[in-house]
Amino acid sequence: MKYYKNGVQKSYGKRGFPTKKEAQQHEAEMRLKLQSPTYSNAQHHEGRQKIKDYLTVWVKNYAPNLRPSTYAGYRSHIRNQIIPTIGEVRLNELTPAIVDDMIRALFDKGLSQSTVRYCQRILSVSLGGAVKYGYITSNPARNIITKFGKETHVPDPYTIPQLQQFLSIVTGTKWEFPIAIASLYGLRISEVLGLRWRNVDLSGKELRVVEQLPYNLDRGTNIVSEMAPLKSKKEGDGRILPITDITLPYFERQKEQQENQKAMCSVSGTIYYDNDLVYAKPDGSPHRRDKMSNEFGQVVRRSGLPHLRYHDLRHTAATNMHQLTGDFYTISEILGHTLEGTAKSLGLSAQVNTVTARYVEVRTERKRSVLETYHNAVLNPPKVTEISSENQE
Template identity: 25%
Template sequence: MARGSVFKRSGGWAFKVDTGFHPETGKRRQSLKQGFRTKREAEAALAEAQKTVLDGTVVANSNMRLDDFLDEWLIGQEARLRPSSHHSYVMAGKRLKRHLGKYKLQALTPLQIEKFYAELLDHGQRNGKGLSPKTVKNTHVVLRKALADAERLGLVHRNAAAAARGPTVQRPEMSTWSSDQLKTFSQVAKESRMRNAFTILATTGMRRGEALGLRWGDIDFDSAQIAIVQTVSTVDSKVVVGQPKTAGSRRTVYVHDATIRALRQQRQLQAEERLAAGPAWDTDNDLVFRNLTGGPVNPDWFSRHFDKLVEKADVPRIRLHDLRHTNATLSLKAGVHPKVVSERLGHSTIAITLDLYSHVTPGISRDAAATVESMMFD
């Protein structure tokens, strides 16, 4: 086993480990790593380093800086990610390069990275204001993945970001409407050219981008079912048509009369708008919901338009995405099996659905208890 020691240094803990002898001078070579929060953390890292020496997998010294590595790494991620996801990686990379880019890849420590997160939370924006915990958490995820690849490629002996603690992100409070509030909004939304899109969101639980990415060819009117196979999103202020959020998001949703009626009305409305636009109409897509010249609807505009209608309807303020939560909540309260709700929403597991809508499940359990007792003691 290679010799090594743990000691205090620069307000934290560090370790030294023998990495062998220089082939020409015969002098002993050592590797120093510092910035650990606790002695136990440093000891664990030392044990790992000693194992790499024993296995003959010692990482060669390198002067590569984090910003140079990230430039190459981000290029390689483009083919693996959706455009919106890659854009978020690039934005996180800019923050990382601006604050940590000058440091050597092999010199990064968990303590240094956690200090960087604290700075982002305090004054990470260019105007001096702090970034949200969610944004900083996303930055942490990108750095951890980048350094995991650096470790796999033998550029660093350990992933310093994996040992660092990212910020805690509180799940935003979920807001939903009752069926009466949804009906009130629907009455006001009748004046909007996007009224049928709101109906689709409320009756199917689709995500905003999924509804805006819906094509006429994805709808089977005879079987009353919709295939969700693409989305519309904004990337760097540009409208982009791409793939669903996850593989599980590609799904078939069965619909009923109100949804079919809304889709037929939308087809008639689109024919009228196409006639009014004339030669300016965009014929390059088959989208169900389009702007006034036939192009994809900007998702950000769609959300702002929804907010204005909510204010006019004088119902509790919710986000456009909360129509999805409203659909799930009303479905569960109506007795729809959670597995069915999960599949309609495109969740990867039923556990995600039950966790998200745990506020509904106690009522389901009470109803189940009443049903069972009525069967036994009626």
């Protein structure tokens, strides 16, 4: 049997407690526990449920506290990693040693440190809830002996020459528009997929980022009835970005291509699902975020360029704009980041005076200037003048 002394868990056998004082203290604690209105047999019963049953219910109840993408990640890691490893263990029988064994088993499967660490974090958060409900007395996922080292595997953003090479490779393919817009304007993948023509003014040369594609679209979804709000509260009603002269053809070609696709569907008698999306499948249906992200990895591998995630195109835009202009405030407005978020993205340690920043108004003209500087550097680099043989002589 187990009891606590000075907050430390101890045990006693059939012969009883080591001392009379400890026996009396344990008796007093048990009387207090039984008299407490918070104690019930229900708590004892819940503590005996299996980890797989507890986590399945917990993640559904905890969902309102999470972003859709985080919730999907929690469910995936619970289903694919945690439950297959320790799902049959009872909640009140889980120990730090068992959690350490789970971690070793996940490493043995060849999972990365970030994935294993994420599993431990999910388990720790979920068991914290079990402690608060009184199902268990302590959180075993917090008392492990495993130490996770620091990881520095975040891909470096592409330099301008690398980005030029990448854009030349995807020119004329279905990847031309989404890669160009993400790398030149710093849009997130969900913002690119959720961009609608009603928010693109080609004559006024202006782009409004005001919404994004819902995270978890069901397979086979053809119609998107409602877009999701932007992630950042700082963005409020969205952000307005100028369309530079040199990037305008990307939008015009995309518009023309969609008109041709609509015409082909009409001629062939195929249904065209008009979601007003700037970037969609040939029948107008939305692209799924996860599938596009996976396919993007294959595009990068075939290009021969260094590994890069789709979201790193946003980092590429931020880094190159900062190196070319140094305009920290304007870049934060273009990205829709807080100043602290932009500093973190750029790897800067400089302190940002947020009080002063509130009064810095970044006008459209300034955004256009920064974007034009960056876009011209990528798409219209200065030509190298060749020296003729006559001049050499």
